[in-house]
Structures are given as C-alpha cells and as structure tokens.
Amino acid sequence: MSTYKHGIATKSSGAVGITQSKTTYSAQVIIGTLPINTLKNPKDAVNSIILLENSEDMDNLVGKTNEIEKYTAMQGVYASLKVHKVAPVVVINVLDPDNSQHVQAVVGKEYxxxxxxxxxxxxxxxLDKVVVSENETTYKADDDYVASINSEGYLVIALTNDGAASSLQKLNISYVKLNPDGVTAEDIIGGIDEKGVxxxxxxxxxxxxxTGVIPAIxxxxxxxxxxxVAAALEAKVRLIGSLHNAKAYVxxxxxxxxxxxxxxxAKVKEENVPQSELIDACWPMVNKNGNVLAFSSFAAALAQAVAAENGDIPDGIDNRELLVDGVCTEDGTSVKVIQGDANSYLNANGIITAIRLPEWKAWGNNTAMYPASKDPTKRWSKCVMMxxxxxxxxxxxYLSKVGRNAKVKFIKGIVDExxxxLNALAPDYLxxxxxxxxxxKNSPSSMLEGHYIFSTRYADYTPAEYIENDFVYDAQILTDTMEGGDE
Incomplete structure (x- = not known):
C-alpha cells in the first residue's frame, strides 16, 4: 500500500563533492597499496584496475583511512582527487589478504x-578474519554479533539483542589485519603468470x-x-599496451x-634512477596536513591539473603551485631548499624539487635524462609530455583506421584531419x-605488405627556464635630467 503524504519532511542525499577537472590524454595510473579492508569485497580490489572518476568513488572503490601515509596508492589518490582535484585516476592495488606477508595475525585477547x-x-x-569467542564457544558473525569499521578505522563488535552472546560482559577477540609494510618491490613490479594473469x-x-583511459602518467x-621499481616503470612506460606512450614520476x-x-x-639519483627522458625524479617528500607523503604523488597530480587547466594539453609543472605545506625527509624532518641550492644541486642534475616563492612551487624542468642529454625532446619534461x-x-x-582500405581518399583524409x-595547437601550444x-618512404613492396608510413614535423616551445635583464647605470641619463632641471 502506498504511503499517504501529508505534512512536512526533509531528506539528505549526502554531500556533493567539488567537481574534479577531467583529462583525456593526461590521466594517471597509481600502483601501490590501499586500505581494502574497508571495502565490501576486499579481494576484488587486489591486482585489478580501479577507475576513479570523482572523489565520491573513493570510499566505495579504494577504501577509507585516516592513515594516508600507511597506504602508498592512497597517497596518490589523496593528492589527485582531494588536493589538486583532478580525474580520472586509475589505481592498481597489490596489497593481497591472501599473501601471508601482507597480513598480520593478532592473537586473541579478552575485552x-x-x-x-x-x-x-x-x-x-x-572483517572476515575476526573470531569472537568466550571459553570454548565461538560466536557467529551477523547472528551473535556484527563486526564493522568505524570512522576512525577501528574494529567495532556490536552484540545482537537476540544472539547467544547478548548478555556477556567479556569477549575474547582475535583477528587478522593488513600489513602494508609486507609489500615488496617484487609485488609492485608484478608479472604475468602461467595463465596470462x-x-x-x-x-x-x-x-x-x-577503462578507455589513456595511461599517460x-x-x-x-x-x-x-x-x-624505477627501472620497471621506465621500461613499461616506453609503450603501454603496445599503443600508448607515458612517463613516470619517481x-x-x-x-x-x-x-x-x-x-x-645527485649521487642517490645516479645509483637508483634510470637515466631516461621518460622519468621525472622528485626529492624529497612533502608534508600535507600533518602527513609525510610521496613527492611523486603531488608532482603527478600537479601535472594532470596543469593539463586540465590547459584544455587537456600537457605543460611543465615548473614554478606551478604545489598544494603542500612543506617538504621533508622520510622521517618528517623539515627540509629548507633555497633557490640557489635547488638550481645547483638538484635541477642541474635532472631532479625536481619544491621551493617557497612565497607559495610552495614545483621547481625544475629537467627529466632524469639531464645532464646526459640536452636534446629538447629528452631533456625538457614538458617537451617529452607534448x-x-x-x-x-x-x-x-586513428586506431579505427587500421584494417580499412588504403585508398587515396583514405590517405588524404588522415593527412587533412x-x-x-596540429594547426589548432599553433601558435599557443606548438x-x-x-x-x-x-x-x-612508401615503396610498392611496403604498401603490398599493408605498411603505410606518415611523417610529422613539429616544434613545441622550450620552457623559459632562465630570464635575464641586464641593468646598466647610465650616467648620461642623470646628466641629461640635471641639465634640463631649470625647465
């Protein structure tokens, strides 16, 4: 029977989040660990591709936590969706409850x-690894108690009114929890098993x-x-899925x-970071709202945000506002990086950092290939991205053109389009x-094989990394002024 409505009422549809800026050609992929214990089906989020299109997706798809530092992929999600407010973001979580190194058993204790x-x-x-007992009796989830995670991330055991444990004053509770510290470089690198997974x-x-998302960052x-890990990232971003070019922030x-x-x-970079135009190397860590987080997360989020503001066309992050509270070492110790040191010790060695001018700005244009190469398509980060x-x-x-008949009209259509x-990008971006x-370049034998080669010439702008104005004191100006002083 339908409800007869008479009177006054309200309802809440929840908060409406701030709209994320969207990109097509500058989307991120973040690989790491997530608080998947808060998801309905944690195992569904293990080594699977999770697409986040707005901040409202976070709780349901990647979990929720107040311990952002603890979960590395969550650092990237936070930097992108919550701080720099960009999307889409694809997340790959490798923290696996079925891996004994990724979990920790907590022995039973009386509460x-x-x-x-x-x-x-x-x-x-x-939650599926919680055991509630008393003496020799083990109680049943949902019948005798309900296990849940509260807003602080803590385990809550609530006894049901009609369950077998309803009158108890003490309970023995054991459980298994995630151990993100057990995740190794090997887990991040991953692989392909004998079944092709x-x-x-x-x-x-x-x-x-x-997902249809182009993995560009x-x-x-x-x-x-x-x-x-840095080497594995460099090798993979050269050509992802036999189709797309990308770059990595490390x-x-x-x-x-x-x-x-x-x-x-510079010494640590030389020992650990591939000398590659496809890598932007970041130092040190950043501080945001009391959390010590990966600089790479914020640099990548900023790169996506710049592209979003730029009509989905990439540009450099140098001297762009980085939404952090400071920079620090891994233990949280504040680092004071002045411009001269940033230039001489970091930028000069192909390292991106952050300085305060007076807002916090990303500082650096060079890829990890510099100073080994000064080729603009290898040295300048924004040129690589372009x-x-x-x-x-x-x-x-033009992927949809593959397999079509290579008629003159077909060739001309690709060239004209x-x-x-390209013309639409000039002169603002090219x-x-x-x-x-x-x-x-297209011999008869090549065309008979179905191979058709197009050639593109282009030039984008290099960054104005150094602007100089030579001021000269000209005494003649003073003399001319004084001579005209009686007028």
Whole structure:
C-alpha cells in the first residue's frame, strides 16, 4: 500500500563533492597499496584496475583511512582527487589478504563489553578474519554479533539483542589485519603468470582496454625510490599496451640510507634512477596536513591539473603551485631548499624539487635524462609530455583506421584531419607542425605488405627556464635630467 503524504519532511542525499577537472590524454595510473579492508569485497580490489572518476568513488572503490601515509596508492589518490582535484585516476592495488606477508595475525585477547559493544583501537582489520569467542564457544558473525569499521578505522563488535552472546560482559577477540609494510618491490613490479594473469606494473597494459583511459602518467609512490621499481616503470612506460606512450614520476630516497640533504641527492639519483627522458625524479617528500607523503604523488597530480587547466594539453609543472605545506625527509624532518641550492644541486642534475616563492612551487624542468642529454625532446619534461601527447592522440584517434582500405581518399583524409589538429595547437601550444604522406618512404613492396608510413614535423616551445635583464647605470641619463632641471 502506498504511503499517504501529508505534512512536512526533509531528506539528505549526502554531500556533493567539488567537481574534479577531467583529462583525456593526461590521466594517471597509481600502483601501490590501499586500505581494502574497508571495502565490501576486499579481494576484488587486489591486482585489478580501479577507475576513479570523482572523489565520491573513493570510499566505495579504494577504501577509507585516516592513515594516508600507511597506504602508498592512497597517497596518490589523496593528492589527485582531494588536493589538486583532478580525474580520472586509475589505481592498481597489490596489497593481497591472501599473501601471508601482507597480513598480520593478532592473537586473541579478552575485552570488556560496554553497552553490548567492544571497540578495538587497531586499523586494517579484515572483517572476515575476526573470531569472537568466550571459553570454548565461538560466536557467529551477523547472528551473535556484527563486526564493522568505524570512522576512525577501528574494529567495532556490536552484540545482537537476540544472539547467544547478548548478555556477556567479556569477549575474547582475535583477528587478522593488513600489513602494508609486507609489500615488496617484487609485488609492485608484478608479472604475468602461467595463465596470462597480470599483476602490479604489468597491469598497465590492460588499463586502456578495460577503462578507455589513456595511461599517460604513472607513479608507484614511495616504492619508486627503489632501483628495481624505477627501472620497471621506465621500461613499461616506453609503450603501454603496445599503443600508448607515458612517463613516470619517481621518488628519490630521502631516508637515512638515501639523501637527507641537497648535497648528496645527485649521487642517490645516479645509483637508483634510470637515466631516461621518460622519468621525472622528485626529492624529497612533502608534508600535507600533518602527513609525510610521496613527492611523486603531488608532482603527478600537479601535472594532470596543469593539463586540465590547459584544455587537456600537457605543460611543465615548473614554478606551478604545489598544494603542500612543506617538504621533508622520510622521517618528517623539515627540509629548507633555497633557490640557489635547488638550481645547483638538484635541477642541474635532472631532479625536481619544491621551493617557497612565497607559495610552495614545483621547481625544475629537467627529466632524469639531464645532464646526459640536452636534446629538447629528452631533456625538457614538458617537451617529452607534448611529444607523448601528439603520439597518443594520433594513435588513439586513428586506431579505427587500421584494417580499412588504403585508398587515396583514405590517405588524404588522415593527412587533412591531423594537419587540422596540429594547426589548432599553433601558435599557443606548438610553434608549428605538419603531417605528410611521403611517397619516397612508401615503396610498392611496403604498401603490398599493408605498411603505410606518415611523417610529422613539429616544434613545441622550450620552457623559459632562465630570464635575464641586464641593468646598466647610465650616467648620461642623470646628466641629461640635471641639465634640463631649470625647465
């Protein structure tokens, strides 16, 4: 029977979040660990591709926690969706409850029941691994008690009114919780098993086919300070899924065993970071709202935010506002990086940092390839991103042409359409560009094989990294002024 409505009422549909800026060609993929114990089905979020299109997706798809530092992929999600407010973001979580190294068993302990409830101040608890007992009796979840996670991330055991444990004043409770510290570089790197199932970084190849998102920026926050992870990222971003070009932001170790001052960062970079134009190396960590977080997370989020503000066209992050409270080493010790030191010890060695001017700004244009190469398409981070953008756009937009008949009209159509795209980018984003179909590069034998080669010439702008104005004191100006003083 329908309810007859008469009177006054209200309802709440929840908070409406701030809209994230969207990008198509500058989306991020973040690989690391998540607080999956708070999800309805934690195992569904293990080595799977999770697409976040707005901040409202976070709780349901990647979990929730007040311990952002503890979960490395959450650092990237937080930097992107909550701080710099950009989307989409794809997340790959490798923290696996079925991996004995990724969990920790907590032995049973007796707790007092207060108002039919026990609150255990521990986090990461897997609800399906909770055991509630008393003496020799083990109680049943949902029948005798309900286990949940509260807003602080703590385990809550609430006794049901009609359950077998309803009158008890003490309970013995044991459980299993996540151990993100048990995740290793090998887990992040992942692989392909004998059944063809991918994990870790190898899952990048499935991002586009599963989500339609172009994986242009890749991070493995905190873990990327390890040489093996940085090398795996560099190898993968060269060509993801046999289709897309990307770049990776990596962290340089700022722990006691790494670099705790500007003076030894270059040495640590040389030992651990691939000398590659596809890598932007970041040092040190950042502080945000009391959390010590990976610089790579915020650099990548800023890069995506810049592209979003720029009509989905990438640009450098140098001298752009980085929404952090400060920079610090891994143990949280504040680092004071002045501009001269940032230039001489970091930027000069292909390292991006942050300085206060007076807002916190990302500082640095060079990729990890510098100073080994001064080729603009390898040295300048924004030039690498622009080349990736042009290549990804061409391959994505004309992928549907593969397999079609290569008629003259077909060839001319590609040339005309892509030239129109290049012309639209000039002069604001490109100095110029042109695509041609050169018959000299397309022999009859090649065309009989179905191979058709187009050639594109382009030039984008290099960053104005140094602006100088030579001021000269000209005494003649003073003399001329004084001579005209009686007028």
């Amino acid at each position: 007092d029941v207060v108002n039919k409830m026990v609150v255990i101040e521990d986090t990461g608890v897997l 991918r994990s870790g970084i190898e899952l990048l190849d499935e991002v586009f086919i599963n 890749v991070t493995a926050p905190v873990f990327s300070k390890q040489k093996e 962290d340089i170790d700022s722990s006691e065993s790494g670099a705790v001052s500007v003076f030894n960062v 080349l990736n953008y042009l290549q990804n756009r061409f391959k994505t937009e 892509y030239n129109a795209s 100095a110029g560009g042109e695509i041609i179909f050169d018959t000299a």
